[in-house]
Amino acid sequence: MSRVDGRLKVTGGATYAADNQLTGLVYGVLVTSTIAKGRIKAIDTQAARKAPGVLEIITYQNAPKVPGYEAKPTGQTRVDGQEFRVFYNDEILFNNQPxxxxxxxxxxxxNHAASLVTVQYAQAPHQTALRPNLTKGTKPKRADDYLRGQANAYTTAPVRVEQEYTTPINVHNPMEPHAATAVWQDANNVTVYNKTQAVRIAQQDIMKAFNLKEENVRVHSPFVGGAFGSSSRVWPQEMAAILGAKKVGRPVKVVLRRDQVFNMVGYRPESIQKVGIGASPDGKLVGITHEAYGLTSSYEQFAERIVDPSKSLYSCPNLNTTYKLVPLDLSTPCWTRGPGESSGSFALESAMDELAYALGMDPIALRLANFAENDPENQHPWTSNQLRACYERGATQFNWARRTPAPGSMRDGDWLVGLGMSAGIYKAGRSPATARATLLADGSLLVQSATADVGPGTYTIMTQIAADVMSMDPAHVRFELGDSALPPAPGQFGSHTTTSVGSAVYDVCLSLRQKVLELASGQAITTRDGYVELLRQKGMPQLSVTKESKSGSEEKTHSGKSFCANFVEVWVHxxxxxxxxxKVVSALDVGKVINAKTARSQVLGSVVWGLGMALMEEGQIDHRFGRYxxxxxxxxxxxxxxxxxxxxVILIDQPDTILDPIGAKGIGEIGMIGFAAAVANAVxxxxxxxxxxxxxxxxxxxA
Amino acid sequence: MINFQYLRASSPKSAIDGVRTDLSAQFIAGGTNLIDLMKRGITAPPKLVDINNLPLRDIADEGKTIRIGALALNSTVADHSLILKKLPLLAQALNAGASAQIRNMATVGGNMMQRTRCPYFYDPSLPCNKRAPGSGCGAVAGINRMHAIFGLEPVPDQHVCIAVHPSDMCVALAALDATVEVWGPGGNRTIPFTGFHRLPGSNPQKDNTLQHGELITALRLPDNALATHSHYLKIRDRASYAFALISVAAALDLKGKTIQQARLAMGGVAHKPWRLTEAEQVLIGKPATEATFREAAQVAMRGARAFEHNTYKLKLAPAAIVEALTRAAG
Structure with a gap:
């Protein structure tokens, strides 16, 4: 089934955050700092205030108060620490700060007036480089240290690899720049049109910031032009728009410039990782040690799952991981497609390739020799695991057999040919989600849930699931999302929208079908006219069911993961x-594939992300200025x-019978886990x- | 961005008159670089004179020379049968530059006038002697992976500039002995292409030798015997839409295996397209072999000097020269 919103998107009919032209709209442009650390000595706004059309200029000196900024950090937030407070005081915490x-x-x-604002700073020495500050690394409060068996057992193995791997800052850079439009209906009611992966989280964040009740805050985000994690919390553009709207009493829109996207909406943090890995001569793993350093801001601890792939991907009796965070004078990083796993798997899967060479063993054979029958992290059985099929079908499709293992042994004309592979693992799970299904008087079905569609095809998939359960033509089903007033759903991140919201849609439609059956005294209804007639007979304007779905005991007894095998052919001049x-072959176990087209697109996107990470993406900071x-x-x-x-793209397409009622796992991230290593291994x-x-x-x- | 006056000129003379009286006024053609510079606050001309309506788009075979109007689009030139037949090196270089969308807007005159893409030049909060004379060079002790290795005369800190000229087209033009036709308040003149762009010296803010109010009207390229054996090699971080780490324009006139004439220029290495005349001399009269090419590359690299992040260019540049010559000869 093709995307239900495809026509809207290609014809410009889809309303993205910056497309909201409210009556009386005021435009806000952010002025940002040019130093990385220090204090504002003076802000001269005189010239800007005199510029034509200027209504107001907000700085820390005159910004409306944000009650939530005074609250002590609760430790309950998803990122530990004190969130960045917009226009709060004279402190500069990172370069390009609003x-x-x-x-x-x-x-x-x-925009012109913004260029007339001049700021004087009292500069303080800053630190933005990770490596010279490694000694300041500390275990994050949400620690990820882990041990099974003996620590550093790899050192006792007959064959071992011990290397350091690094990954730079990667910036999400979605096509659509981040934007927010805010309007206060009255002193206690605010509506925000923004770019978010999680309308409910944005709503909660705004409620907390302004001490408002749930019914006083409404967030709309029906279309998102790519986010990849960068829109999973409220950022300065939302706060600036809300504060601006409060100040001028009119709707205010704030759109980030591309350079501001680098500093204000998070990024994938740089990492320095040491991996030690040892095996017996037959390739059986003896021990893995994975020590990772990441960076964070001076005010929050953003911890990611960088050592997770190492814990679960292979059967290995001895394994220890540590993770330390170095606070630097940068903005806080945030979740970035495969957050942690993408960087961590680069180190692990590069080291596995090095080990394969040290052993003189085929990289696939090495991985098969250490296939984990259960999740080695907790000994739980997998909810499903088709990784062997991924290796097998991927290798066949890629024609791995043509590979001669010696480096430099394959050529095509002037070019050196390299074939590399890697494996990937990514969590598969679900969060509680609620959906409402309403049979309308015209016999069509409306399904609603406060999820998002940042590109993967959620509108389409949910429509499809609902239509399937109800045996309806998908053309008669409409799915609504991206509105905080809809039944609650988790944010669209962590590859769990289909498992969570898809299950909720499935469950609520089952209930609705049951209700219809009861109303019709056991007569199955399969046509739109049939529904119209039923509602008319019963004198009902509509029939609505709301239902929450969540995981059961399987969450504690089983381990849910998606898997992949990546195959890459490179030519190097x-x-x-x-x-x-x-050439790329990606073979993935994502459970049941709900929509072949959108699923394939997710993998294509992951592969392109993986190519970028492997070959070209790097946020470069001149550390003398602490500035990109x-x-x-x-x-x-x-x-x-x-x-x-x-x-x-090869999708194994075997339903997961344990994780959720629809058999799906997750697909948004798994395709890039390990991918960069497959490229490096091919090189x-x-x-x-x-x-x-x-x-x-x-x-x-x-070099 | 400030409010600015916008005029559309109907003749070269009115265009020149529109600019020469106002020292801050600028011509605008495709605008593919100027608009960026204005949006970023790097330049703020109070007056723009749009020259797109001037009759300067023709590409003509004049017998011994080929004349390309300054307003000919990059994509038009790259696809033109005359250019493909007689100056394939130029077509290749054009197609290696920017993106298809930009090539459809950018003119050859504008391509010559584009400014460096040094990131320090583009950020008004960072030092840059080219943008803000005397503020220092951000790149020299900064992130200088893309920067120059040639043409770096010792100058005081307030003049240092290690930026490179970003154009691909200009590298081919430097190699092909182009001349630039210029009309101006002081009359018309012709500038040899290799004298059009300049080294930073003590005036890094000046990219070229045009006087204020002078308008590029055309390029002239001599017909040559180099069309059969030419190659433009561009090495970059991705397959399209990236500036050159190193580029090489190479063209040979071969008689059997013997090199009769040679043209060689590099991009991504200096403040201007870098013609390698001494290396060309090494090639003339010698067999087109790898040994010859290596010798030329060695000569070409004389005087090269690298910084913290661009030492790779000292190795990549000579390798690229050999590769480009090999492909040209092949």
């Missing part, structure tokens, strides 16, 4: 160091079409050069 909001009657006038990925230097899409390189090869196979510091750019291959 220090003023210029409000004017047009965007151009606000021996003279120029250019890497061309010419490549903060636009010309200098921060994302893959372009010419970089994207032929991608074969090694082509050249004999092991690049352990991403991204793999030509200069590194020339």
């Amino acid at each position: 220090v003023a909001l210029v409000l004017a009657d047009t965007f151009e006038r606000a 021996p003279v120029t160091g250019q890497v061309r990925v010419v 230097v490549n903060k636009d899409l010309a200098d921060y390189h994302l893959p372009v079409f010419a970089d994207v090869p032929d991608i074969d 090694y196979h082509a050249t004999g050069k092991r690049i352990r510091n991403l991204p793999i750019t030509p200069d590194k291959l020339m």
Whole structure:
């Protein structure tokens, strides 16, 4: 089934956050700091205030009070610490931090006036580089240290690898810049149109900030142009729009500039990781040690799941992991597609490849030799695991058999050919979600839940699930999301929308079907006219059911994961160091595939993300200034079409009978777990050069 | 961005008159770089004179030379049968630059006028002698992976600039002995292409030798015997829409295996497109072999100097020269 919102999107009919043109709209442009740490000595807004069209300029000196900013951190927030407080005081905590909001009657006038605001700073010494500050690393409050068996057992193994791997800052850079429009209906009622993966979380955050009740805060986000984790909490643009709207008593829209997207909405933190891995000569793993360092801001501890893949991917009796965070004068990082797992799996899966060479063993054979029959982290049985099928079908499709293992042994003309592979694992689970299904008088079905569709096809999939259960034509089903007033659903992150919301839609439609059956005295209704007639006979304007779905005891007895095997063919030019990925095969176990088209698209997206991470993406900070230097899409390189090869997606498509009633696991992230390592492993196979510091750019291959 | 005056010129003379009287006024053609610079607050001309209506788009075979109007679009030139036949190196270089959308807007004159993409130049909060003379060079001790290795005369800190010229087209033009036709308040003149762009010296804010009010009207390229053996090699971080780490324009006139004539220029290495005349001399009269190419590359690299993040260029540049010459000869 094709996307139900496809036509709206390609014809411009879909309303994204910045598309909301409310009556009396005022445009807000953020002025941002040019230092990384210190205090504001003075802000001169005189010239800006005199500029045409300017209505108000908000700084910490005149911003409306935010009651929530005074509250002591509760430790209950998803990120530990004191959230960044917009226009709160004179403190500068990171470069490009918002220090003023210029409000004017047009965007151009606000933008011009923003350029007239001058700020004087008392600069303080800052630290933005991870490596020189490693000694400041501390165990995060939400610690991830783990031990089974003996620590550092790898050192006793006959064959071992011990290496350091690094990954740089990656910035989500969705196509749609972050935006928010806020309007106060009265002193206690605010509506926000923003770009979010979680309308309910945004609503809760705003309620807390302004001390408002649930019915006083409404968040709308029906369409999102990519988010990848960057819209999973409320950021400065929402707060600035809300404060601006409060100040001028009119709706205010704030859209981030591309360079502001680098600083204000999180990013994938840099990592430095040490992996020690040891095996017996037959390839049986003896021990794995994975020590990871990440960075965070000075005011919050953003911890990610960087060592998770190491804990569960392989059967290995001895395993110890540590994770330390280094606070730096940067904004807080946030969840970024495969948050932690993407970086951690680069280290683990590169090390596995190095081990395969040390053992003289085929990389797939090594992985099969250490296949985990149960989740080694907790000995729980898997809810389902088709990883073996992923290896087998992926290898066949890719023609892995043609690979001659010696580095540099395969060529095509002038080019060195390399074949590499890796495995991936990602959590699969569900959160409580509620859906409402309403049979309308015209015989059509309306299904609603406060989830999001940031691109994966949620509108489509939910429509499909509902239509299937009700045996209805999908054209007669409408799914609504992206409104905080709808029945609650988790945010769209962690690859669990289909399992959570999909199950809720499934369950509520089952209930509705049952109700219809009861109303019709056991007569099954299969046509739209039949529904119309039933409601008419019973004198009901509509028939509505609301239902919450959640996991049961299986959550405690079983381990849910998605799996993948990534296969990559690269060509490397021996003279120029250019890497061309010419072929990708991704084989994935994501449970039952609900929609083949959107599922495939999710994997294509993950692969392109993986290519970017492997070959080109790097947020570069000049540490003398603590400021990004490549903060636009010309200098921060994302893959372009010419970089994207032929991608074969193999979905094993076996239902998970334990995790949820619809058999799905998750698909949004698994495709990029381990992917960067598959590229690095292929580059090694082509050249004999092991690049352990991403991204793999030509200069590194020339070194 | 400030409010600015916008005029549309109907003749070269009115365009020149519109700019010359106001020292801050600028011409605008495709605007693919100027608009970015204005949006970022790097430049704020109070007056723009739009030259898109001027009759400067023709591409013509004049017998011994090919004349390309300054307003010919990059994509038009790259696809033009005359260029593909006689100056394939130029077509290749054009297609290696920017994106299809930008090439459809950008003119050849504008391509010559584009400014460096040094990130320090683009951020008004960072030091840059090119943008804010005397503020220092952010790149020299900063992130200088993309920066120059040639043409770096020792100058005081307040003049240092290690930016590179970003154009691909200009590298081919430098190699192909183009000349630039210029009309101006002081009359018309012709500038050899290699004299059009300049080294930073003590005036890094100046990219080229145009005087204020002068308008590029055309390029002239001599017909040559280099079309059969030419190659534009561009090494970059992704397959399209990325500036060159190193690029090489190479063209040879071969008689059998013997090199009669050679043209060689590099991009991504200096403040201007970097013509390698000494290396060309090494090639002439020699067989087109890897050994010859290596010798030329060695000569080409004389005087190169690297910084913290671009030392790879000292290795990549000569390798790229050999590769480009090999492909040109092949």
